[in-house]
Amino acid sequence: MTPIIEFKDYTFKYRSQVEPTLRDINLKIYPGEKVLIVGPSGSGKSTIVHCINGLVPFSFAGDITGTLRVKGEDPAKLGVFGMSKIAGTVLQDTNGQFIGLTVAEDIAFALENDMVPQEEMLDRVERVAEIVEVDRLLKNAPWELSGGQKQRVSMAGVMVDDVEILLFDEPLANLDPATGKRAIDLIDRISKERNATILIIEHRLEDALYRDVDRIIVVGEGRIVADLKPDEILAGNIFTEQGIREPLYIAALKHAGCRITEESRPQHIETMLLDSYKEQVKKWFQAAEYEKRKQSEESVLTVKDLYFSYIEGKQVLQHIHFDIHKGEMVSVVGKNGAGKSTLAGIICGFMKPTKGSILLNGEDIEGLSVKERGEKIGLVMQSPGQMISKPMIYDEVALGLAVRGVPEEEIKERVYHTLKICGLYPFRNWPISALSYGQKKRVTIASILVMNPEVIILDEPTAGQDYRHYTEIMEFLKEINERYGITIIMITHDMHLMLEYTDRAIVIADGHLIADDAPVNVLTDEMIADKAYLKKTSLYDLAVKCGIESPSEFAERFIHYERALREGEK
Amino acid sequence: MARILTYEERDTWIHRLSGVTKLIFFLLWMLASMLSYDTRVLLTMVLGSLVIYKMSKIEWRQIGTVLKFILFFLVINLLAIFAFSPYEGVNIYGSRTDIVHLFGNYWLTKEQLFYEFNVLIKYVTIVPAVFTFIITTNPSEFAASLNRIGISYNVGYSVAIALRYIPDVQDDFLKIKHAQEARGIEMSGKASLLSRIKNTASIIFPLIFTSMDRIDVVGNAMELRGFGKHKKRTWYAGKTLKKADYIVITVSVIITVAALIITFHDGNRFYNPFA
Numbered sequence: 001m002t003p004i005i006e007f008k009d010y011t012f013k014y015r016s017q018v019e020p021t022l023r024d025i026n027l028k029i030y031p032g033e034k035v036l037i038v039g040p041s042g043s044g045k046s047t048i049v050h051c052i053n054g055l056v057p058f059s060f061a062g063d064i065t066g067t068l069r070v071k072g073e074d075p076a077k078l079g080v081f082g083m084s085k086i087a088g089t090v091l092q093d094t095n096g097q098f099i100g101l102t103v104a105e106d107i108a109f110a111l112e113n114d115m116v117p118q119e120e121m122l123d124r125v126e127r128v129a130e131i132v133e134v135d136r137l138l139k140n141a142p143w144e145l146s147g148g149q150k151q152r153v154s155m156a157g158v159m160v161d162d163v164e165i166l167l168f169d170e171p172l173a174n175l176d177p178a179t180g181k182r183a184i185d186l187i188d189r190i191s192k193e194r195n196a197t198i199l200i201i202e203h204r205l206e207d208a209l210y211r212d213v214d215r216i217i218v219v220g221e222g223r224i225v226a227d228l229k230p231d232e233i234l235a236g237n238i239f240t241e242q243g244i245r246e247p248l249y250i251a252a253l254k255h256a257g258c259r260i261t262e263e264s265r266p267q268h269i270e271t272m273l274l275d276s277y278k279e280q281v282k283k284w285f286q287a288a289e290y291e292k293r294k295q296s297e298e299s300v301l302t303v304k305d306l307y308f309s310y311i312e313g314k315q316v317l318q319h320i321h322f323d324i325h326k327g328e329m330v331s332v333v334g335k336n337g338a339g340k341s342t343l344a345g346i347i348c349g350f351m352k353p354t355k356g357s358i359l360l361n362g363e364d365i366e367g368l369s370v371k372e373r374g375e376k377i378g379l380v381m382q383s384p385g386q387m388i389s390k391p392m393i394y395d396e397v398a399l400g401l402a403v404r405g406v407p408e409e410e411i412k413e414r415v416y417h418t419l420k421i422c423g424l425y426p427f428r429n430w431p432i433s434a435l436s437y438g439q440k441k442r443v444t445i446a447s448i449l450v451m452n453p454e455v456i457i458l459d460e461p462t463a464g465q466d467y468r469h470y471t472e473i474m475e476f477l478k479e480i481n482e483r484y485g486i487t488i489i490m491i492t493h494d495m496h497l498m499l500e501y502t503d504r505a506i507v508i509a510d511g512h513l514i515a516d517d518a519p520v521n522v523l524t525d526e527m528i529a530d531k532a533y534l535k536k537t538s539l540y541d542l543a544v545k546c547g548i549e550s551p552s553e554f555a556e557r558f559i560h561y562e563r564a565l566r567e568g569e570k
Numbered sequence: 571m572a573r574i575l576t577y578e579e580r581d582t583w584i585h586r587l588s589g590v591t592k593l594i595f596f597l598l599w600m601l602a603s604m605l606s607y608d609t610r611v612l613l614t615m616v617l618g619s620l621v622i623y624k625m626s627k628i629e630w631r632q633i634g635t636v637l638k639f640i641l642f643f644l645v646i647n648l649l650a651i652f653a654f655s656p657y658e659g660v661n662i663y664g665s666r667t668d669i670v671h672l673f674g675n676y677w678l679t680k681e682q683l684f685y686e687f688n689v690l691i692k693y694v695t696i697v698p699a700v701f702t703f704i705i706t707t708n709p710s711e712f713a714a715s716l717n718r719i720g721i722s723y724n725v726g727y728s729v730a731i732a733l734r735y736i737p738d739v740q741d742d743f744l745k746i747k748h749a750q751e752a753r754g755i756e757m758s759g760k761a762s763l764l765s766r767i768k769n770t771a772s773i774i775f776p777l778i779f780t781s782m783d784r785i786d787v788v789g790n791a792m793e794l795r796g797f798g799k800h801k802k803r804t805w806y807a808g809k810t811l812k813k814a815d816y817i818v819i820t821v822s823v824i825i826t827v828a829a830l831i832i833t834f835h836d837g838n839r840f841y842n843p844f845a
Binding site: 084088089096098102104110112113125139143345349371373378379383385388389399404 | 579709731733734737738745748749751754756769772773780791792798799802804806807808
């Protein structure tokens with residue numbers, strides 16, 4: 001069989017860069033295959049997709065050596081338009097790529113540009129909308145849709161063209177875990193029903209492996225490091241070497257000293273053959289130590305019977321109540337649009353609750369303005385770009401103090417002190433534009449930290465970050481939490497984050513608080529996980545399948561073990 | 571979130587008309603009401619305007635805020651005319667009927683009142699027509715119609731794409747504003763005007779950067795799906811001109827011509843009740 005995509009000694013260098021982003025790529029993908037491409041940020045995995053759809057070299061200019069053939073054509077000759085007939089791309093940003101004013105128009109967009117007559121268009125849109133189950137939403141505007149629905153519209157928008165290749169660039173990045181699972185399921189269905197060739201770029205390996213893939217390709221520093229069947233690759237250690245997070249059940253098995261073999265079919269925990277590992281896992285479980293973290297009893301932030309609605313009668317939040325203790329790290333989780341960000345907004349004073357109260361150190365903060373609250377409760381936005389307004393690091397961090405009229409000398413002292421805490425002191429005179437994403441994130445955290453808040457709220461602190469950046473950001477937060485006693489609240493739908501770094505999870509579903517418990521308990525409780533669109537951790541399945549009676553304790557010991565490993569490395 | 575002055579789908583005969591028809595009607599209507607100061611013509615047009623507005627089933631919440639804003643400026647406008655030119659009416663109508671002495675050189679005259687009444691109803695003829703046009707015309711369909719009458723689809727599509735992303739930019743703006751306020755940048759009335767203007771920068775820059783990122787994504791997404799491939803394109807939301815469209819266009823032309831004949835037949839565009 002001839003491959004549908006074939007890279008031969010392919011090297012590509014972006015014009016703006018000194019070093020090639022892709023080096024000597026040799027890769028064959030056959031018609032009907034479903035391939036997962038993984039790799040850390042900056043490894044070049046997205047560039048591979050852009051080479052196939054023609055954005056390289058047309059939108060992203062650079063130098064190519066070697067050859068690439070997609071269905072016998074050279075994308076560098078055929079161009080973006082020509083390639084769009086062969087390969088459809090679903091981008092990561094579910095909202096940005098939604099171009100039409102309604103679902104139907106967005107799906108029809110490619111047809112319109114191709115001058116397909118209106119009648120034919122109506123019919124084709126209808127048919128493809130049914131496949132991705134958005135046929136009831138055809139007249140809806142983008143802001144009436146959830147992230148998952150927008151993504152399905154995008155899929156329809158490329159499938160309407162009967163393309164043979166579908167490229168998915170980090171399809172899970174902006175979705176809550178349950179919606180992500182559904183997306184992977186849909187991609188799987190499409191691949192089977194249409195017999196399309198599918199490439200999925202993702203660094204959330206465990207979630208992406210929810211359905212079978214034929215091959216996993218690991219990219220590291222612009223080269224192909226591995227190109228193997230999932231079972232083969234999971235049996236080795238390539239992922240950890242490349243800074244990609246292994247599925248948790250695989251990590252747990254390895255910690256227990258099991259040598260995972262290809263024959264045990266490790267691709268899915270549900271169907272993995274665990275008989276030969278059971279005893280070892282049990283033994284490890286009994287031997288692994290763990291201690292419960294001591295909790296401070298003093299509460300710093302109390303939310304009492306909070307209600308909120310934008311429009312009368314339509315409650316966004318109902319009867320929300322919780323207590324956050326001094327020095328805690330807490331996650332607020334739940335499905336997209338469940339009201340998590342609204343809750344943060346109310347705490348910061350952007351909106352007024354319709355009922356209920358918020359206490360800071362026992363005192364009602366109702367009378368405090370946004371600015372006054374901001375001195376005690378800091379908010380860090382999801383993307384650094386949403387906060388940074390000064391060109392220089394020093395000025396950005398000093399901003400909050402400067403507008404409060406703090407004397408120059410004191411500003412300097414406090415900014416330097418904060419920069420030292422954040423590991424940014426050596427860069428203090430640098431322009432922000434010279435920093436990496438992770439460093440920019442630190443700058444935004446520093447600009448909040450400098451005001452000595454008691455509580456910091458972070459909105460999706462690790463969204464879209466690979467394992468290395470994720471660990472970097474989270475370890476930093478943990479450090480300021482432990483060393484400086486700052487209480488940290490994180491709004492997230494990253495189950496790993498919640499499990500590994502937070503003492504407690506506040507779970508919100510459809511505006512109600514449905515759980516306020518240790519993350520391990522939440523993630524091993526099927527009912528809560530379902531209701532809040534979370535995903536039960538695979539550690540739970542592993543424990544159950546190995547006959548361990550307390551799966552949540554198993555998960556807890558695992559987290560503790562991993563933490564000890566990480567601290568040992570430092 | 572309340573979305574004011576945006577298209578909302580309904581099924582009335584006005585909604586069913588093509589965007590081109592509505593644009594032609596709207597332009598002719600404006601022309602007539604701009605040129606004419608004939609009170610009889612204007613009053614008839616006010617009536618027509620209100621009937622159309624009523625038939626389009628627009629709800630108050632869609633226009634309330636904007637209408638209040640326009641009324642506010644209208645009142646200021648009328649007061650300003652009086653302040654700067656208290657005898658405009660006297661000049662136009664060539665007579666002077668005093669009502670009451672206000673102060674200094676300012677007398678309130680019947681002619682001035684009548685003149686300003688005419689200014690007022692000019693606005694009243696146009697405003698409901700503007701609202702009706704914006705709220706009953708699907709932007710993509712409008713872009714399609716513009717394209718059909720020979721205007722490049724890039725022009726029409728930029729309008730449609732702006733409408734698509736304006737709500738997103740609004741959301742970004744609000745988020746950024748909140749975050750910066752929490753950092754202590756005062757944007758409310760508490761701060762002085764000067765510092766508020768200065769503080770705007772700390773919202774505008776992040777907003778620009780976030781929007782630039784968005785433009786990149788949108789640009790690539792459009793290109794990946796073949797936007798700009800051909801000189802022409804078809805439209806999912808396009809409408810062909812139907813019988814009703816031709817009737818409306820014909821009627822609008824007749825009304826405009828009639829309005830202008832009535833206005834200008836005596837060589838003066840003012841209707842003079844004082845003569």
